[in-house]
Amino acid sequence: MSAAAPALADAGARPDGAAPGAPAGGGPRRAVRPRRDTVESTVGSRVLVTGVLVLTSVYFLLPLWWLLVAATKDAGHTFAGSPLWFSHFDLFGNIADLFAYKGGIFALWLGNAGLYSIVGAGVGTLVAAATGYAVAKYEFPGRRTLFAVVLGAVLVPKVLFTLPLFLMFSQVGIVNTYLAVLLPSIVSPFGVYLARIFAASSVPDEVIEAARLDGANEGRIFFRVSLRMMSPALVTIFLFQFVEIWNNFLLPSQVLIDEQLKPVTVGLVSWNALVQSGQIERHMVLVGAFVAVVPLIVAFLSLQRFWRSGLATGAVK
Amino acid sequence: MTSVTSSTPVLTPAGRRDSRAARRAPGRPRTARYALWFVAPFVVLFVGVYVAPICYAIYQSLFRIERDPLGLTPPTEVLDPLFNYAAVLQDAAFVASLGRVLLFGAVQVPLMLGFALALALLIDSASARGKGFFRLASFAPYAVPTVVSALMWSFLYSPTNSPINRLLEPAGITVDFLGADLTLWSVANVVTWGWTGYNMIIIYAALQGIPGEVLEAARLDGASPWRTAWHVKVPLVRPAILLTAVFSIIGSAQLYNEPFVLSSSTGTIGPQYTPLMAAQSSITAANYPYAAAQSVVLALGVAVLSVLFFRLTSRRSS
Structure with missing residues (x-):
């Protein structure tokens, strides 16, 4: 797994993986490059390429x-x-039926999913931000080890540990509580990884030093200064975790x-299992x-700019 | 609070100007102490939900459940380190599920990544129009929870009234999507549908990072767009492709949601269809040590596979 580390770690080294929405000039932006679009393309290739792309979007x-x-x-x-056109239109009746079924359990499931996602991603983003910030901006014992472990964990899917986690939770007695879903959801190695990159690129050391000279303590600097400078990046992390x-x-x-x-995914599948009978x-x-x-x-369409920059920064740069 | 404030300005004015050197300098115990506060919540939770379950699984897997054949006394757990592992390796259903997932990954991952790479190159090419729309269209399935996309496809695959078959009717074709021969590939299609756009975006972002001068040079040398794509762009985005490959391999190993949801619609997906489903059914059967052993074997398998993959790909590049 070590070999993936360079691919991932390269990311931190590239200053232009700046946070989304960060002012341009946060790093040495590449010299003005010739726009690819100016490269001549024949009508034939244009038709062919567009045709293929249209077919693939039909599939999606x-x-x-x-x-x-x-x-x-x-x-x-x-x-x-x-199958592909409207008839017997009754969308609103369907939705009313859905929310009325079994005393409105579906609305509860949606609410639970919202609760798990908002609380889990909210707390998780804060935890990841603090960790990524510390790794980027402080020298402390175990810093490298911590980051290496985080990179390793990005590559090891949580799902593989779901069953042992369940066994452990049943020993501790928190099975069948909100906590059993929330605790594992909060931990996001990928979020820490992104936060480190964003902290390194969007919080200048000079700002931290200036705040220190002004007499602010480290916690205050983090919450009042650094967190604000990282905020566009935090939206990305929140979105992914959500x-x-x-x-x-x-x-x-x-x-x-x-x-x-x-949550709604589990509820729907349990309904689906009852269809046959x-x-x-x-x-x-x-x-x-x-x-x-x-x-x-809706969330994806309206927040496009955040997930795109997150993927670009996190996985490639 | 006062002590905290007074202890913070550790930098001299000189240090301020040369903050980088100062930060790297060893022995700044004060800031180190703060750093530990920042990382503590993550470390505690990480140990709790990542490290502890692994250790607990390994520990549990070392026990054998001893049941009273007459069922008069409750089952007891006996330390027998290799018992479960030997059983796992001789468990025909589990070994078959491993083989199934290997076959799945060997076919689906290259297909999906080839598709993603081709899409990224096409959208990146000078001939593409409406780039924004096509990017969004292929990424849209990623916004659909895998469980929901599996539900949706289970309707589309429906043996009795599949809308796809309705559309194919005029051509006289009927596809038995969930029949014994096609099930695995129908599952592969659900995964491909959901994840191609995600991988495409990663590769596309890497393509965008290629300096314009490099492409300009290729053009001046008279390279055709196809040659440029194959001999210049693809080698340059190789790290991104490898990354998507590793994520996809790991994803195949943990295949669960799609086959589990589809299993409600067809008899061709049994309760031990994939390794994770097999481990899950051991849990249902209350054989926890065995489920733990299955999880450990699967995790080890993923680790070995990832390392092998990196070895192979890095040897070729050197």
């Missing part, structure tokens, strides 16, 4: 389009009419028993799946 978007269309059809007609927790399935399905505590309408699962996707798609 058509299933989602189908989901949208199917979710608007009324319960008895899920598969009626064209999505990861929202999407998580194995951990919550393992450590939660109560229906009341489940006829205990729930297939249509209900479909509408639920559609509703569960909407918040994330």
